[in-house]
Amino acid sequence: MNPGADPLAYAPDSIPHPGETLKDTLDELGIPQADLARRTGLSTKHINQVIKGTAPLSPDTALLLERTTGVPATLWNSLEAAYRTQQAREEESKALASRVDWLSRFPLAELVKLKILPNREKTPANLLRLLDWFGVADPDTAEDVWRSYRTAFRRSTVLEPNEYTTATWLRLAELRARELDTHPFDKSRLTALLPKLRALTLAEQDTWIEDLPRLCAEVGVAVVFVPALPKTRVSGATRWLTPEKVLVALSDRFKKDDQFWFSFFHELGHVLLHGKRLTFMDDSDNFSSSKVHEDPDEDEANEFAANTLIPLPYTADYQQLRAKPMPFSRIEAFARRVGIAPGIVVGRLQHDDALDWKYGNNLKRTVTLI
Template sequence: MQKKLTDTKVIKTEEQHQSYLAEVDRLMSMMPNPGSLESNRLEVLILLIEDYESKKHPIDAPDPIDAILFRMHERSLKQADLIPYFGTRSRVSEVLGRKRPLTVPMIKALSVGLGISAETLLGITHADETQSKEEVDWSRFPIKEMVARGWINKAVGKAAKTTEETLREFVSLIGWQFGEAAFRRTPLGDAYSPTTKYSLYVWLLRVIQRARENREMLGEFDQSKLSSSFLRELAQLSWFENGPLLAIEFLNKHGIAVIVEPHLKGTMLDGAALKDVDGTPIIGLTLRYDRLDNFWFTLLHEVAHIWKHIGAEEAFLDDLDASSEDRREAEANRIAREACIPRVAWKRSGAHLDPNKENIDKLSRELKVHPAIIAGRIQREKENYQIFSDLLGRGEVRSLIGNHPYGEL
């Protein structure tokens, strides 16, 4: 029976919270038309969930160094650009490396120059200015789901390890920068929100773990090989029936690990891009939407991040349904679109000027890309997700890569 907006109530229990999360996942997969009953209900549910989670898990004040690093990312600043605020290049390095504390003159200069509040730079929280907080709240990890997926073992008997001990061991075994101290960092990308931080971090750790387990399948990575032609070659693998498998093998050959790991409940995650501590680039895909058009765009978007944006300590977490003002997300979108369908070819094509299946097939053959990519482009531009839906390749990705070593479906 279809639920109405009047059936929706303020969340008061965790059971109700989980029920609404499951319904959000279901409604998102339907891709309802704007203004429809389903679309309106989805918006209301998201607002109620955000309100409940913000009250249950209030956002901690940012760490001062993380606030500086975030502003550097935001303004594309290098360490050398911070010398006027710190005095010398070595002081910049020492402060950002947490080896030297911020001084009062530094705080004043940063507050004025970078627009970071003095309270943030002093590490003051309004909730409790005197009480120190745990860096990690281990109780907020999705324990039940981790056990159900076989990531960690369930504690049984008196001699068993506690949940916190098991989680600490899981994190320490990965040994990546998302250990305890890194929970103070602000992840990059549109999928991140404070209420889903723990689920996203542990999902990333699992992706890293699986990438390391399959490290022998990787070739040597050479950053200089990444280019527009590289992404174009990757996109044209969609032309083949087993294109997604060929794409994974192509990237593996070039030293880029691709891991398929379904998203955890409550996270709106399509993909991620990061580098392991040894510099190995890793792409994580959730297949939240099991469609060929979504697979190819997400994959190319994450490769674009690795090409253009990823450093030693960044990780992009992407919800590609979300709008973003981040120039790096906009650039990754542009690169992915251009790799799939070059702008000049698109503007003159019949698929753009007179969308129909014949013109979609014609452009597909000209560009040597799967028709799903073109159909998806038309849907997004026209904001009509009902047209040409039979061309999107629904259900084809999971069935194709489910048994691949990098696919865990």
């Protein structure tokens, strides 16, 4: 079943066991059960159990029935499979009925808004729909999967108080990325593409929102934009979907271009510098130079992003600007020399405590993802 499909869409309320069809067939053919037993070599007791539905109709029995009734074995097998599947579905529904409170951990209003669920009701049907959307068997399995992600996360917001909303955001990103056609990942081509990607910081959102995913797809990077969900701190994520395709997901949590572009190049740092078996979920704490991270990978990704946006040849010029950032015309002139949006320079200066956070924000551009 495709992710997001309704798991109940093709599930009738009840499916008769194949014994009922066998009984009707025998009645139409005028074959008594005892006669069928003799023709098939099966016991009368077993035939009776199949007709009552207390014994399964095996593939071997289906072949025997094909020869004695003329009804294809494939039909008997299909009837048996449909009946057993329905029985299993009913048992699953009973088991999940006691787990519907698991839905309370998710942002149900957002799930309805995103058309993942039809309503906010805590019902077995909605629980099944959500499990199907996540592609997991049951709530315990889902949480085991997320725990395994956390083991791989070098810095993570997952499995904190907002774990379920964050898991929802990541699943949205994953599903969108899997739909994108990308070329096989090429590290050298991605590295060569960096100047062109950096130049997109100067473009209007209507331009880069189309060009950024297109350019990255050509080197095996599936870039997707997923608006930030309430109560999440996630700014970006990196996850290898296959050895030849890597997901880079970006949110609009901070709504400004300096944070957005730093997050993007931070994620590319993970792609270029770190292992394919790791998943990275990044938040604002990742980008703090004063924070002691659990792993140096985050510091490396930060350094990569900073040096990509303001390359090392401009370090001396930047230090001069840092010593005297005002008036704003100095910031704008430096941004022109470097070839990046001035809002990014403002954000860097604010981060480096060279400019008060209340100054220069008018040079930043708003990023809004839908």
